[in-house]
Amino acid sequence: MDWASIFIHDTTWTFAAEITIRVILMFIMIMIFLRLTGKRGIRQLSIFELAIILSLGSIAGDPMFTEDLPLIQALLIMSIVIILYRLTTWLMMKYQPFEDLIEGKSLYIVEDGVLVLDKIKRGKMSHDEFFAEMRQQGIEHLGQVRAGLLETDGKFSILLFKPDEIRYGLPLFPKQYQQTTQVEADICYACMYCGHVDYISKPDQQCSRCKCCRWAKALNSQMLS
Numbered sequence: 001m002d003w004a005s006i007f008i009h010d011t012t013w014t015f016a017a018e019i020t021i022r023v024i025l026m027f028i029m030i031m032i033f034l035r036l037t038g039k040r041g042i043r044q045l046s047i048f049e050l051a052i053i054l055s056l057g058s059i060a061g062d063p064m065f066t067e068d069l070p071l072i073q074a075l076l077i078m079s080i081v082i083i084l085y086r087l088t089t090w091l092m093m094k095y096q097p098f099e100d101l102i103e104g105k106s107l108y109i110v111e112d113g114v115l116v117l118d119k120i121k122r123g124k125m126s127h128d129e130f131f132a133e134m135r136q137q138g139i140e141h142l143g144q145v146r147a148g149l150l151e152t153d154g155k156f157s158i159l160l161f162k163p164d165e166i167r168y169g170l171p172l173f174p175k176q177y178q179q180t181t182q183v184e185a186d187i188c189y190a191c192m193y194c195g196h197v198d199y200i201s202k203p204d205q206q207c208s209r210c211k212c213c214r215w216a217k218a219l220n221s222q223m224l225s
Helices: 003-007 013-037 047-065 071-094 096-103 117-121 127-136
Strands: 107-111 145-150 156-160 189-191 215-217
Touching: 013 047, 013 071, 047 071, 071 096, 127 145, 127 156
Parallel strands: none
Antiparallel strands: 107 145, 145 156, 189 215
16 A cells, blocks of 8 residues: 555645645635625525535535636636526515525424424424424423424524413423323323324323324423523
């Protein structure tokens, strides 16, 4: 095994200096492009914008170390991408159907304290992912949530019930989110799949909403101030 060939091969000091210059220039181009998008962080990027960023990385990568690729070609391609990006964002602002096509729509994950069944069945979001996001916002159970939306940029928007409207709901923290093995009288239980709350007579009773047979003891505690 030739270690010199693996790490150095035919690289010269002159080409190493050229690579340094190429990387610096391409880095500057990338930063300029990101500034032109007007975004301040990854959490603000939509699927469309993330695709643009990935394309940008591909455009910038090869000219950094490929000797026979002039930087003017990368600059030309990036300029075209910027123009297309601006054109697309203008069309999205002008035509709502076009925006829905490119970026999709906000999805209701929770409505009136229960999970939206069709979004669960289509695999739009896992329970763990959404529960983690709600826990980070100090929500203890679904009965506190009037509506929960997954926005097109990956953020969550949550509307809460008023304190006097909070109902029984599926617990979100692991210690409370446990399948019950013994049913107690006059206690509300929540379906562990869809969040439907009901009185049950046996621990494996079928949920009337989603047909699941797993239940956890429901909570109706208030939000912590």
